[in-house]
Amino acid sequence: MAGLDDLYREIILDHYRSPRNRGELAVPPAQRAEGFNPLCGDEIVVYVEVQSDRVADVKIGGQGCSISQASASMMSAAVKGRTVLEARAVIRAFKALMSIHEHRLDADLPEDGDGDSEDAPPVALGDLEALQGVVRFPVRIKCATLAWNTLAQGLDEAAS
Amino acid sequence: MSTSTATTPWDASLIKVDFPILGQTVHDRRLVFLDSAASSQKPDAVIKAMSGYYKTTHANVHRGVYAMAEQATNLYEGARAKVAAFVGAGHSREIIFTKNATESLNLVAKSWGHANLRAGDAVVLSEIEHHANLVPWLMLKDELGIELRYLALGDDGHLDLDDLDRLVDGAKLVSVTAMSNVLGTLPPVRRIADAAHAQGALMVVDASQYVPHLATEVLALGADFVAFTGHKMLGPTGIGVLWGRSELLDAMPPFLGGGDMICDVRLDGYTPNELPWKFEAGTPPIAEAVGLGAAVDYLDALGMGAVRQHEVEITGYALATLADRFGDTITVYGPADPAERGGVISFSLADVHPHDISQVLDQSGVCIRAGHHCAKPLMRRLGVGATARASFYIYNDHADVDALADGLDATTRFFA
Numbered sequence A: 001m002a003g004l005d006d007l008y009r010e011i012i013l014d015h016y017r018s019p020r021n022r023g024e025l026a027v028p029p030a031q032r033a034e035g036f037n038p039l040c041g042d043e044i045v046v047y048v049e050v051q052s053d054r055v056a057d058v059k060i061g062g063q064g065c066s067i068s069q070a071s072a073s074m075m076s077a078a079v080k081g082r083t084v085l086e087a088r089a090v091i092r093a094f095k096a097l098m099s100i101h102e103h104r105l106d107a108d109l110p111e112d113g114d115g116d117s118e119d120a121p122p123v124a125l126g127d128l129e130a131l132q133g134v135v136r137f138p139v140r141i142k143c144a145t146l147a148w149n150t151l152a153q154g155l156d157e158a159a160s
Numbered sequence B: 001m002s003t004s005t006a007t008t009p010w011d012a013s014l015i016k017v018d019f020p021i022l023g024q025t026v027h028d029r030r031l032v033f034l035d036s037a038a039s040s041q042k043p044d045a046v047i048k049a050m051s052g053y054y055k056t057t058h059a060n061v062h063r064g065v066y067a068m069a070e071q072a073t074n075l076y077e078g079a080r081a082k083v084a085a086f087v088g089a090g091h092s093r094e095i096i097f098t099k100n101a102t103e104s105l106n107l108v109a110k111s112w113g114h115a116n117l118r119a120g121d122a123v124v125l126s127e128i129e130h131h132a133n134l135v136p137w138l139m140l141k142d143e144l145g146i147e148l149r150y151l152a153l154g155d156d157g158h159l160d161l162d163d164l165d166r167l168v169d170g171a172k173l174v175s176v177t178a179m180s181n182v183l184g185t186l187p188p189v190r191r192i193a194d195a196a197h198a199q200g201a202l203m204v205v206d207a208s209q210y211v212p213h214l215a216t217e218v219l220a221l222g223a224d225f226v227a228f229t230g231h232k233m234l235g236p237t238g239i240g241v242l243w244g245r246s247e248l249l250d251a252m253p254p255f256l257g258g259g260d261m262i263c264d265v266r267l268d269g270y271t272p273n274e275l276p277w278k279f280e281a282g283t284p285p286i287a288e289a290v291g292l293g294a295a296v297d298y299l300d301a302l303g304m305g306a307v308r309q310h311e312v313e314i315t316g317y318a319l320a321t322l323a324d325r326f327g328d329t330i331t332v333y334g335p336a337d338p339a340e341r342g343g344v345i346s347f348s349l350a351d352v353h354p355h356d357i358s359q360v361l362d363q364s365g366v367c368i369r370a371g372h373h374c375a376k377p378l379m380r381r382l383g384v385g386a387t388a389r390a391s392f393y394i395y396n397d398h399a400d401v402d403a404l405a406d407g408l409d410a411t412t413r414f415f416a
Helices: A011-019 A064-077 A086-106 A126-136 A138-157 B012-016 B043-058 B067-086 B101-116 B135-144 B164-167 B189-198 B246-251 B288-303 B304-329 B354-364 B376-382 B398-415
Strands: A031-037 A042-051 A055-063 B095-098 B122-126 B147-153 B175-177 B204-205 B225-229 B240-244 B262-266 B269-273 B330-332 B344-349 B369-371 B387-391
Touching: A011 A064, A011 A126, A031 A138, A042 A064, A042 A138, A055 A064, A055 A086, A055 A138, A064 A126, A064 A138, A064 B354, A086 A126, A126 A138, A138 B354, B043 B288, B067 B095, B067 B288, B101 B135, B101 B204, B101 B225, B101 B240, B122 B135, B135 B147, B135 B330, B147 B164, B147 B330, B164 B189, B175 B189, B189 B204, B189 B304, B288 B304, B304 B330, B304 B344, B304 B398, B330 B387, B344 B354, B344 B398, B354 B369, B354 B387, B354 B398
Parallel strands: B122 B147, B122 B175, B175 B204, B204 B225
Antiparallel strands: A031 A042, A042 A055, B095 B240, B225 B240, B262 B269, B330 B344, B344 B387, B369 B387
């Protein structure tokens, strides 16, 4: 059985209690994107300012549970200052972290097959890997990915 | 005023044994089910009635000539008669079986609404409605251009009725809940109905949370239509009920079209069936009706007065326990007096998000709901994104409330 400590790692609680990059940015030049989790009512607002193909600044608004807030906080720290391409790679890697483990949920059994790692994230996720415990609580995966989907939406809108 | 000194009419541990699911463990802990406002558990009597029907009597209804088909029809129609008697309907033909209360409310909005409402006509709702009693009317607003007006929630957890006469003035229809699924608020339906009728408006009552918990007499409520659902009153999912006054139902166009709802079909038209089948297109939820009939028998045997008495008692105990143990760190929404509310307690605990509360409680085997409870406008009115909600039914006892409080203790320690 997955315990609470698998879900609520200390670093997650730290980001929840002291969220990084909370606030707003002027729109424009920043892009504002909203995300909703219709299941639980969580709402997130991601402000992303892109300058010269670089994520110059990110701010997070809205309200949500510890997982969604911590994930948003860690995301903001992970993408701020990176190029848009790098930021998108981090988004992909994070979502892969969530879905790869989702596929393995069937059992805590040894890997079947060849144990290939072709889906391994192309970028190091660092602290974000603390969130991988979330995949053992499938209903919470949407909490963890809410900010990321909203950032992706913001980057798409900034590019268009 | 009723307080925690109220007595409970039964030993809930004797009721629990009728519910097989409650004998289970979750995470090696006793299952403590406090989410009956979302869906109640089912007694053995309901489960056995449904499996017995499938094992011995299943055939499609209203069709076959053979004995078993006739028996199936009798069981289905017998369940309708039980439900009619349970809510004080004048006649079984006024009981329409639907999929759920949501479909019942959509039936009224689509059938009566499209036949009777025009651009600019006013429909009165309230701020505390479930999405099921908001979205069908919002759809009519988009489709027909009707005007929606809302009874406001007062800070005491009751509807503010100071504006009632002004709001219903000139309205064509009023549709309100008889019990809030978030706050437990019990709006004075009769008073609202009388005000509506004085203006010539019809009164629709969303009784999804009311019928399972309080003795219901549809005529005494002053309603023209009453919607409720089977799965919150010990019955199965997949069956809901619409009661309506027969002269209104008779005058309304059909809702869904297909088999069973017709008298005759020609290549150039059709003639609808009589009530109630006019509104029951296609093969109905037969086994579900049988299960709902068994649920009604179970509740009748307990007595709805006793059901309510038990809930007032346990709600009072829960409100007192939460106040005692969590003081200022807990915010409980809704009316303060357990005698003036249902057994639904929505709360915020310190600044712990409801999702996190529910997650920690789950580790103790305690099931509560966390979220917006399909009432997002009410969440905005309360100034929160979501709440945690514990709700009680006949099988809950003080030990369940204590398990909730212990779990909340663990939650506050974890997130301190």
